[in-house]
Amino acid sequence: MHEMSLAESVLQIIEDTARKQGVTRVKTVWLEIGQLACVEQESLRFCFDVVMRDSIAHQARLEITETAGQGRCAKCSIEMPIAALYEACPNCGSYEIHVIGGDEMRVKELEVE
Amino acid sequence: MCTTCGCGIGQTLIAGHALKQPRKPGEAMRYRVHEEGAALAHPHTHQHGVLDGVLDFGAGAAGTHAPGISQSRMIKIERDILAKNNDYAAENRDTFSTHGIFALNLVSSPGSGKTTLLVKTIAALHGTLPIAVIEGDQQTDNDAARIRAAGAPALQINTGKGCHLDAYMVGQAMQQLHLQDNSLLLIENVGNLVCPASFDLGEAHKVVILSVTEGEDKPLKYPDMFRAADLMLLNKCDLLPYLEFDADLAVDYAHRINPKLKVIRISASSGEGMTEWLGWVAMGCRNATHRRTESPA
Numbered sequence: 001m002h003e004m005s006l007a008e009s010v011l012q013i014i015e016d017t018a019r020k021q022g023v024t025r026v027k028t029v030w031l032e033i034g035q036l037a038c039v040e041q042e043s044l045r046f047c048f049d050v051v052m053r054d055s056i057a058h059q060a061r062l063e064i065t066e067t068a069g070q071g072r073c074a075k076c077s078i079e080m081p082i083a084a085l086y087e088a089c090p091n092c093g094s095y096e097i098h099v100i101g102g103d104e105m106r107v108k109e110l111e112v113e
Numbered sequence: 114m115c116t117t118c119g120c121g122i123g124q125t126l127i128a129g130h131a132l133k134q135p136r137k138p139g140e141a142m143r144y145r146v147h148e149e150g151a152a153l154a155h156p157h158t159h160q161h162g163v164l165d166g167v168l169d170f171g172a173g174a175a176g177t178h179a180p181g182i183s184q185s186r187m188i189k190i191e192r193d194i195l196a197k198n199n200d201y202a203a204e205n206r207d208t209f210s211t212h213g214i215f216a217l218n219l220v221s222s223p224g225s226g227k228t229t230l231l232v233k234t235i236a237a238l239h240g241t242l243p244i245a246v247i248e249g250d251q252q253t254d255n256d257a258a259r260i261r262a263a264g265a266p267a268l269q270i271n272t273g274k275g276c277h278l279d280a281y282m283v284g285q286a287m288q289q290l291h292l293q294d295n296s297l298l299l300i301e302n303v304g305n306l307v308c309p310a311s312f313d314l315g316e317a318h319k320v321v322i323l324s325v326t327e328g329e330d331k332p333l334k335y336p337d338m339f340r341a342a343d344l345m346l347l348n349k350c351d352l353l354p355y356l357e358f359d360a361d362l363a364v365d366y367a368h369r370i371n372p373k374l375k376v377i378r379i380s381a382s383s384g385e386g387m388t389e390w391l392g393w394v395a396m397g398c399r400n401a402t403h404r405r406t407e408s409p410a
């Protein structure tokens with residue numbers, strides 16, 4: 001989805017932080033992106049570069065940590081790794097699986113000067 | 114750009130005027146202008162590591178950044194990328210609840226019948242309660258014009274290359290619409306089954322519209338949207354006799370993704386199922402009004 005507006009949101013977070021903490025330059029940006037967050041990493045990298053141009057994070061390095069999808073079955077309560085939202089519970093066959101991890105999109109950390 | 118919907122940075126317009134952008138970097142934050150026009154035309158090759166290590170473009174004029182003498186420090190952030198949008202959405206939701214406004218966010222692929230449904234809904238509810246509409250499209254004022262012709266105030270947001278409405282745009286549009294107390298606000302999102310799923314606008318419910326001229330497996334192909342919605346309208350049911358579309362299967366797939374999803378089969382053209390939909394809307398409006406009078410701000 002809209003990797004471009006995600007990159008813009010990342011820039012806002014960076015700028016908010018930079019303003020508060022007297023940062024002059026951002027060198028590295030660590031993001032945590034869940035497998036179920038439907039973000040194309042390559043596309044996000046490209047958009048990141050475009051959006052960060054001429055900003056305080058110009059040419060910053062982008063590090064993405066991917067977190068695995070994790071679900072819990074609403075019927076039998078077992079927890080399981082999930083790769084997609086429409087998978088059935090391997091234990092009882094129910095499709096009512098609640099996502100308990102792997103849908104996050106977070107700015108984790110910055111390396112700054 | 115964005116691989117799913119091809120969106121990019123575009124200028125958002127509300128009723129033809131540029132949006133006040135709180136998000137543009139202030140001048141003080143600008144780093145420096147660099148390689149005019151170079152990077153936009155083609156993808157970067159991701160060689161920043163090399164550039165950083167060897168040339169260190171950001172180090173300033175006099176090469177004060179000798180290797181080994183790094184003034185780098187780490188800052189922990191742990192902030193959700195959509196946090197800003199969620200803050201704006203919370204503000205909108207606050208406004209809705211203090212004014213007893215029932216707000217719906219209508220989402221679907223292009224052409225599944227959102228505007229037709231809105232026009233019919235406005236006609237049916239005419240005189241029973243105040244209704245306003247926010248229309249989101251990449252280009253044109255056509256849909257807002259159709260709504261105004263149906264008798265409701267409408268504001269068009271053109272997202273340019275953007276693929277979805279966000280809470281900030283909607284907040285700006287709400288101010289211009291002068292929403293009435295105890296009214297119904299219908300927001301037609303950009304025709305796109307992917308991106309609007311992630312952007313909370315502050316609405317009471319997302320309503321996903323699936324038309325029978327699309328595939329039964331749309332819910333499996335676009336699960337996020339069907340998971341984010343509380344109501345699915347299966348539209349264009351007047352066409353079922355002419356198609357091979359298996360309506361039960363479509364509903365079944367939708368329930369796999371979201372077992373709690375309420376489904377109403379309708380035809381915006383023939384009026385089939387409209388009574389149930391209108392009843393659902395009226396109940397939402399009553400509850401919104403009720404909550405307001407019970408907890409005066």
Ligand SMILES: Nc1nc2c(ncn2[C@@H]2O[C@H](COP(=O)(O)OP(=O)(O)OP(=O)(O)O)[C@@H](O)[C@H]2O)c(=O)[nH]1
Pocket residue numbers: 221222223224225226227228229230250256303304348349350351352379380381382383
């Ligand atoms: N047969 C039939 N046609 C319908 C129905 N609802 C809408 N249509 C037709 O479908 C086409 C698209 O309808 P719109 O209401 O413009 O769809 P939309 O979702 O607003 O489209 P975008 O805003 O472009 O995404 C029009 O030609 C409508 O007349 C219906 O219930 N039955």
Ligand SMILES: [Mg+2]
Pocket residue numbers: 227228229256301
């Ligand atoms: Mg429309």
Ligand SMILES: [Zn+2]
Pocket residue numbers: 001002003115118120276277307308
């Ligand atoms: Zn998008």
Ligand SMILES: [Zn+2]
Pocket residue numbers: 001002003004115116117118119120121276308
């Ligand atoms: Zn996009």
Ligand SMILES: [Zn+2]
Pocket residue numbers: 073074075076077078089090091092093094
């Ligand atoms: Zn189970």
